[in-house]
Amino acid sequence: MNRADLRNLISPFWRLGVVAVAAAAVIVTVGLATGPVIEDRLARGEKELLRAAAGGLAPGERYAAFPLTMSRTGFAERILASCPDDEARRRISACYEILPDDTVGLKQGLPESDRTALSLLVSSIGYRNEGTVRAYYPVESSGSLTGFVLELSVRGFGGGMKLLAYFGRDGVVRNAVLAEEAGRGPWRERAKAVRLLGLFAGAKGREVPVTRESLTGAGADAVTGATVTFRGLGLALREGSRFAARMGGF
């Protein structure tokens, strides 16, 4: 193979390489210019949504919800006893150095006696967060804890959804906004139009409706179709209500 053949063989590849480098340069330049803007916008959007969910109040810092949380008896009381004031109670996971989102970490972070208590509670009447409650934001008004905005994972008809719901310390649903929806479609617009999420306000625990039949009032007729989504929302809000009530000490 002489030099000319070699040049003919290599030439197309270096030309393609030049095109690839130019293309990569375009992507990097645009990425550098737009990246911070997108991040900033996302952060601002999240804050606005949280504020909307909390009815105008500014929720505090985000805490990841651990999969296994407090039970009705024993463990919850002990945690609450060691977190007597609001300041400590709102950071309940920190009280026992519980590692969020990690069951093993949760157990390892506890003293031996509590580890046993936790196992007993979980196997008996323990409240189990199956992952519906992803995170919580404490909400304060005039210096005292009024409730929590919970980040809830909802299974709807069109796919997963992220719901931000504001609960009082007693677990009563106060407000909810839809933050993200995987399956887009007319349902979202419809939900906005009939203020579907408002139909859950005021309910707590098992009172939160999960079927359209259990709805009363003018809103009931407006909810047509989307049975699976409605049930998903109801179940997630029930779960959230229980979680908020435990966190609030009820």
Next chain:
Amino acid sequence: MLQDFSRGLFTRNPVFVVLIGLCPALAVTVQFVNAVVLGACVTGALLCMGLSVSLLRNFIPANLRIPAVLIMLTALTTATDQLLKATAPVLSSRLGIYVPLIAVNCLILGRAGTFAFTHAPGRTVADALGMGGGFTLALGLIAFFRELIGSGTITFFPASGYGLIALPGLADSPAAVIAGPVGAFLTVGLLMGLFNVVRAVGNRRKAARRTSDDEGEGKTEGEAEGRTGP
């Protein structure tokens, strides 16, 4: 050059005549604004790609033009997607996967891979504007009818509450099937039929005019021959 432009708009309209780019035409035409923005993105991509390929047509070897076009188009689409996310996040989330999918849009691959590789930048720009305009026109028409009948509204701006016209009566009880996938096929089919009828009528008129012109010319020639004859 004018012919290059008008060809994409009417006689070789990508959606109604050539039947390419139908995937986004069916998927994003639920709202008018979505269709127009996607059309604008595709037009922009066609323009940039056409111009780049046409300018580099002597640099890129013929046997590597498809990989080269794909690399350039992917970079361009990624950049467009990022810019849209930064400047119009609501629209970006509504258009979803269809902006990144411009990278494999047959219309752009076809025009960049064939026309731009064999023509000068001027003609390529005219062709890109025509094809992009035709694509946007088709998407806009489909979305207009789908949104009007399927939701009873016309959305001109993405932000809710602004630029939204709700038609009294129709907005309360719209024909929701038109907003769904079945409605997309129905609307595209009906508009395609209508477009072809208009084209056929136009062609027939043109042919008739040509025939009468020919006859006229024949008569004049005959008369002229008569006058000059023995």
